[in-house]
Amino acid sequence: MKIIKNRDASKRLKISVPDISANYYNKFVKKIATEFNLKEHNKLTVGFDEIFQDYYHQDYIIGLEWDIWCGFIIVSKNKNSEKLVNEIFDWLHLNNNLM
Helix, strand or coil: CCCEEEECCCCCEEEEECCCCHHHHHHHHHHHHHHCCCEECCCCEECCCEEEEEEEECCEEEEEEEECCCEEEEEECCHHHHHHHHHHHHHHHHCCCCC
């Protein structure tokens, strides 16, 4: 599984997992949410070429998203949340066979 960490156009820290298809969005979100004790922050949005929802844990807010360009995306919604994004990045590398 290819895992890319960089910054988006808004300078937010993000992780992209291009090999994850839209069909696996819910399954992948559930694994991450369970592992990191994440709760839904807003409602799920499903568009023609994108899916996204924000999740939180304590002061951290992250987006768990999918689009046709990047695949599955984890993005920090504020500077404080970069810590959680980095923890998820490390966890993904240790559990590279999740799908």
